[in-house]
Amino acid sequence: MSANISTLVPSRNHGWSMGFANMLGKENTSWWRTRRWWMQCLVWLFFLNGLMAANLANDQYPEDAIMNYLYVAGVVLPIAAIIMGMDSILGEIHSGTAAWVLSKPIKRPAFILAKLIAYGLGFLPTAIILPGVIAYLHLSVYGLKLPLAGFVEAMGLVYLNLLFFLTLTIMLATLFRGRGPVLGITLIVVWSWMVPLSTWLADVMPWRLLIALGENGALPPMCYYLLFNLPLPTVAPIIATLLWCALFFGVAIWRISREEF
Amino acid sequence: MNTFANLISKTNLSKSSMDNNDEPESIISTNTKESTFPVIETRGLSKNYKGVQALKPLDLTVAQNTICGFLGPNGAGKTTTIKLLLGLARPTGGSGYMFGKDIEKENDEIRRRVGYLSQDPRYYDYMTARETLRFTARFFYDGPRKEIERRIEETLELVGLADKGDRQIKGFSGGERQRLGIAQAQVNYPDLLILDEPAAALDPIGRRDVLEVMERLRKHCTIFYSTHILDDVQRVSDTVIILNKGTLVAQGPIEELLAWDHATCFTLTVKGDSAAVEARLRNQPWVIGIETISKNGSVCWQVRVSDPDTAEAQLVPLALKSGGVTVCEFGRKAQKLEEVFLTIVKEDNHER
Numbered sequence: 001m002s003a004n005i006s007t008l009v010p011s012r013n014h015g016w017s018m019g020f021a022n023m024l025g026k027e028n029t030s031w032w033r034t035r036r037w038w039m040q041c042l043v044w045l046f047f048l049n050g051l052m053a054a055n056l057a058n059d060q061y062p063e064d065a066i067m068n069y070l071y072v073a074g075v076v077l078p079i080a081a082i083i084m085g086m087d088s089i090l091g092e093i094h095s096g097t098a099a100w101v102l103s104k105p106i107k108r109p110a111f112i113l114a115k116l117i118a119y120g121l122g123f124l125p126t127a128i129i130l131p132g133v134i135a136y137l138h139l140s141v142y143g144l145k146l147p148l149a150g151f152v153e154a155m156g157l158v159y160l161n162l163l164f165f166l167t168l169t170i171m172l173a174t175l176f177r178g179r180g181p182v183l184g185i186t187l188i189v190v191w192s193w194m195v196p197l198s199t200w201l202a203d204v205m206p207w208r209l210l211i212a213l214g215e216n217g218a219l220p221p222m223c224y225y226l227l228f229n230l231p232l233p234t235v236a237p238i239i240a241t242l243l244w245c246a247l248f249f250g251v252a253i254w255r256i257s258r259e260e261f
Numbered sequence: 262m263n264t265f266a267n268l269i270s271k272t273n274l275s276k277s278s279m280d281n282n283d284e285p286e287s288i289i290s291t292n293t294k295e296s297t298f299p300v301i302e303t304r305g306l307s308k309n310y311k312g313v314q315a316l317k318p319l320d321l322t323v324a325q326n327t328i329c330g331f332l333g334p335n336g337a338g339k340t341t342t343i344k345l346l347l348g349l350a351r352p353t354g355g356s357g358y359m360f361g362k363d364i365e366k367e368n369d370e371i372r373r374r375v376g377y378l379s380q381d382p383r384y385y386d387y388m389t390a391r392e393t394l395r396f397t398a399r400f401f402y403d404g405p406r407k408e409i410e411r412r413i414e415e416t417l418e419l420v421g422l423a424d425k426g427d428r429q430i431k432g433f434s435g436g437e438r439q440r441l442g443i444a445q446a447q448v449n450y451p452d453l454l455i456l457d458e459p460a461a462a463l464d465p466i467g468r469r470d471v472l473e474v475m476e477r478l479r480k481h482c483t484i485f486y487s488t489h490i491l492d493d494v495q496r497v498s499d500t501v502i503i504l505n506k507g508t509l510v511a512q513g514p515i516e517e518l519l520a521w522d523h524a525t526c527f528t529l530t531v532k533g534d535s536a537a538v539e540a541r542l543r544n545q546p547w548v549i550g551i552e553t554i555s556k557n558g559s560v561c562w563q564v565r566v567s568d569p570d571t572a573e574a575q576l577v578p579l580a581l582k583s584g585g586v587t588v589c590e591f592g593r594k595a596q597k598l599e600e601v602f603l604t605i606v607k608e609d610n611h612e613r
Contacts (some may be wrong), residue, residue, distance in 0.1 A: 011399075011403050012372075095383045096379060096381060096382070099378060100377075103379075
């Protein structure tokens with residue numbers, strides 16, 4: 001048995017996406033053909049839906065239970081994005097697999113983009129859609145009929161918040177060789193909503209998407225307005241978070257293109 | 262350094278032909294023309310890391326369809342050179358060409374034609390060997406799937422992993438990882454294989470197998486490999502490049518390197534009254550030096566000569582001329598690459 005070199009079709013992609021499809025396929029495999037996907041499902045069902053079930057069982061109002069759900073999603077999901085995003089870049093750089101892959105015909109931006117898309121697509125069903133659907137059904141059982149569109153939009157904010165921290169982590173992982181600075185900076189950003197300064201930055205940071213800021217929750221979270229079909233007071237935090245994601249991704253691509261292995 | 266000047270300049274390539282053409286891009290398309298040009302050529306290629314010069318301006322040349330051993334002590338700059346060639350690091354100065362293409366500006370095209378095995382190969386542990394090769398092959402080929410799978414099977418067989426193709430890599434031994442490394446490096450029918458310490462983690466049998474694979478591949482591609490195992494280099498290489506402390510100290514065909522001081526050594530073992538014979542030998546104009554080793558009542562001379570033909574004809578008659586000695590053994594001593602390497606590196610260190 002001998003392969004015929006003349007019948008093998010050489011890859012013709014020479015542009016920015018050279019090697020992207022193959023890399024994305026590999027990243028998707030690492031999500032969906034390992035235990036990672038069902039582990040993620042279990043973790044988020046336990047943390048998000050389990051907590052909501054406990055709150056409802058303790059006679060918490062369904063309206064408060066869903067706001068609690070979104071708050072927990074706003075501070076816990078980023079931690080998963082940070083740990084996994086950091087490992088996807090630094091783990092590969094430290095182990096040497098990044099150098100191996102980049103010695104093949106692949107563009108460096110494609111290497112980063114494949115990871116971002118695969119992790120984004122991995123978190124979407126396991127940490128957003130599945131727990132969200134179960135939460136919606138659960139609330140219905142307790143008599144809270146939320147407008148579906150508003151609920152989906154609120155889940156969209158959970159996802160946007162997660163993407164912010166995923167892109168931030170990927171950028172920092174390309175800028176620093178150690179896990180310390182990446183973890184330190186990202187965790188500071190996650191928890192900075194607690195400091196008084198956060199109200200000043202409410203419009204330019206993602207905190208207000210899911211968390212009430214200010215004294216006694218003076219600035220309700222954006223998800224509250226969407227969930228209960230109220231007019232949004234501002235879209236600035238949404239726009240700002242999208243812009244941050246684009247900026248972080250751009251810096252990550254610039255940095256990985258200059259990286260030496 | 263002058264001692265090695267002849268070796269550095271001795272290369273089986275016509276460098277002047279490249280010098281006349283600053284844009285060597287056009288050289289690769291036709292086979293006849295390509296064969297006269299180097300696969301790798303660097304001009305003053307250098308690399309600094311945070312103020313430390315890891316590689317001093319380097320001019321090296323590797324010809325097509327040769328096996329080139331890249332030698333040097335630890336920290337000599339071998340891996341740095343390889344990383345520069347592959348675009349995994351950026352040069353601080355100078356330039357480099359592979360297949361006539363600029364290593365900085367046209368690295369994507371270069372990587373399509375190269376297979377690379379790193380010093381400490383790491384792959385995705387959750388993948389099987391077959392999946393790893395499939396992942397590698399898909400960077401080079403869009404299809405057809407059947408042919409790609411056939412190529413993967415063929416590659417697994419070549420490196421002796423056919424029966425382990427569906428095992429996860431995390432259960433692989435060091436030797437199996439190394440074999441997989443060679444398999445992934447050549448799955449794309451590369452024109453150039455760059456192997457960084459391909460036999461370092463292997464037992465003697467694994468080492469032998471790797472050398473056999475290299476010998477089999479030499480028909481199809483150029484192999485540029487770094488190693489510390491000098492016996493392997495002597496066994497399979499056509500040319501040798503020696504780096505020391507970031508500087509090129511020798512480059513050329515292995516036969517020329519083995520004869521680098523133009524002296525041939527003969528071994529002559531005698532029994533009996535050897536003092537007079539030794540004095541007679543030392544008086545010969547073609548004898549450069551004699552090293553004497555006495556053991557078990559016999560004397561073994563290692564005679565370095567400048568005229569091997571005369572020495573071969575006259576050494577034994579001269580020893581027997583006055584009687585009193587019996588010649589037990591006589592022959593030409595094979596020069597070992599290890600001796601040459603150590604001498605070159607030692608002299609280079611001394612001159613610094």
